[in-house]
Amino acid sequence: MTAPHSTPHSTSHPIPALFSLSPIRGPVLRPGDDGYADEVTGFNLSQPHTPDLVIGATGADDIVTAMRWAAATNTPVSVQATGHGANFPIDSGLLINTTRMTDVRIDPHQRTATIAAGAKWRHVLEAAAPHGLAALNGTSTDTGVIGYTLGGGLPVLGRTYGYASDLVRSFQVVTPDGTLRETDAAHEPDLFWALRGGKGNVGIVTSLVCELLPLSRILGGAIYCAGKDAETLLPAYINWTHTVPPQMCTAFTLLRLPPLPQIPEPLRGGFWSRIAFAWTGDPAEGERLIAPLRTAVPVAVDTLTTMDYTAVDTIYAEPQDPLPARESCALLRDLPPDAIRAFLTQVGPAAPDCPLLLVELRHMGGALANPPPTEDAVCARDAQYFLETVAVLTDPQTAEAIEKATTALHATMAPYGTGRTMVNIHGRPGNEADRARAWTPEVHTRLRQTKATYDPANLLRFGHTVTPAA
Structure with missing residues (x-):
């Protein structure tokens, strides 16, 4: 295990005391630390990121610990894998980087893939191809599976097979209270609903299970x-x-x-x-x-x-x-x-x-x-x-x-x-009315209600978000 970085730097947040009780395995960095720039920089360079703290998560346990600290300190949280869709600046709070979480497991008999938070579609195709299987990726396999799918996911083969989110069977997700949950159509269905097309408004997904296509x-x-x-x-x-x-x-x-x-x-x-x-x-x-x-x-x-x-x-x-x-x-x-x-x-x-x-x-x-x-x-x-x-x-x-x-x-x-x-x-997210254009009024209202259930303090407030319903 890696101990939290302890070199003193000026920051609005101290190094989290909670991490000493449940250590983060990945790096914990602040502005000025070696490696900080690499952790916060994504594919889209238009918006530089300057969070107060960045964690290089190595697994679900790291994310649970980080979210529990964020909930205890009311610290806003953002997450990034590839950073292809980073159209907004992360200028404070805690950034969780999932690029170390790239595990992909294929079940060729069930024709499913279990995909970790930082995996790219390229990783999935490489793992699925030997079994004669394919996935509903977008126009670049360099994009991250999770962020793409949370937004619905418009695939290259969409007219034939539908949206990437249509093939998701289940998610493992850490909600803003620091609880690790398993959700599917039968378990916490509102959470499962919001994670397929509602983007990152209700939790940080640590892995998902999706169906694969018999296609080579x-x-x-x-x-x-x-x-x-x-x-x-x-x-x-x-x-x-x-x-x-x-x-x-x-x-x-x-x-x-x-x-x-x-x-x-x-x-x-x-x-x-x-x-x-x-x-x-x-x-x-x-x-x-x-x-x-x-x-x-x-x-x-x-x-x-x-x-x-x-x-x-x-x-x-x-x-x-x-x-x-x-x-x-x-x-x-x-x-x-x-x-x-x-x-x-x-x-x-x-x-x-x-x-x-x-x-x-x-x-x-x-x-x-x-x-x-x-x-x-x-x-x-x-x-x-x-x-x-x-x-x-x-x-x-x-x-x-x-x-x-x-x-x-x-x-x-x-x-x-x-x-x-x-x-x-959507591009650079504007005010609430601008962000709401990604959904019908009915779906936007339901997203706000679901957000109020799982993230009432609006900790997940960066990017294309909705505000919790009152």
Whole structure:
């Protein structure tokens, strides 16, 4: 066991006396300690974190001890694994880092995975693949399983299999009173409900058990066309999405790529229209369905191939290195011709100075529209398309231009939207009304009531949170 760090530093919190009674196995650090910066820094570098105290948890016991101390001292608590969704500054309190908790156990007979708090989807796929199994990961397997799933989890194969939270069987979670609980549909169902789509409002998950898919290979990849051809390709794509079965999971993306050596030629430094594909049916049938889009405009790069599912990251080819990102999203009811024209006016070839690195329209529907097996807090099942933007913050002038472009795009697309966002990609959380847009009013009210049951002191107040009901 590692004793708490005892080098004196100026801080608003003393090193917790409770830790000496039940020692934390991982590091306990304050600002200025060696290793502090590494513990608090996540993938998204846009918001630096400066908590008063950070704990590198090695297991559920560490988290229980930390939460009991936080409850006794009324210290606010945040948690971080990969930090992909860190759109908010953690500027005080206690941060629990779970990156050391990466254990994944596969039960091939039950087709389930038991996944610890800090594991990435990459860890799950590597463990599941030898058994011919796959998981409902997102567009990058570098993201953490727990944070992704708590927000519902929009998978690459969502139209075929639904949300990641749909496959969760149970959670082990430490609630803010320091109690380690097991919850599923039959045990503390309100807690189980809130953990599937309600993000981190009611506890810190130490592990979950989810179902796996009997899947080892898919047809996947993307076609890249000149950005100037978006005015022809996007309407063709939207019309095409009205005709395809739920085994076809796709997204249309406008990419303005910087001239960086990490980006391969000929894509480096270019403006591109891309359609990404993931097809779970017969590869020949998938090729036949995709053929009309390959002939709609000239294709510059075609990466479509039958692949092992462990190669799923190549479909969307997301950045692998940390960067300061500004992201946002909106859920859209439909994209009629006037909506497509309005979209292209804001971010298409007619907007050559658009500062957004990525603007994506994900096709929803299919299994994403189905009711969940057990009631949950996901509020995106009525959307036909999902709009996402990502930009890289390099300097104050760029940040101002990004904010202006993002605001203008969302205002333009608002008449076609459901009025809601998805909590994982909502972006920088604003006030309570802004954060509430991730849920329907009814679900938001129920989340506040459940929060009042499990976190009445609002210790879990960082990020995309709700306030406890009175």
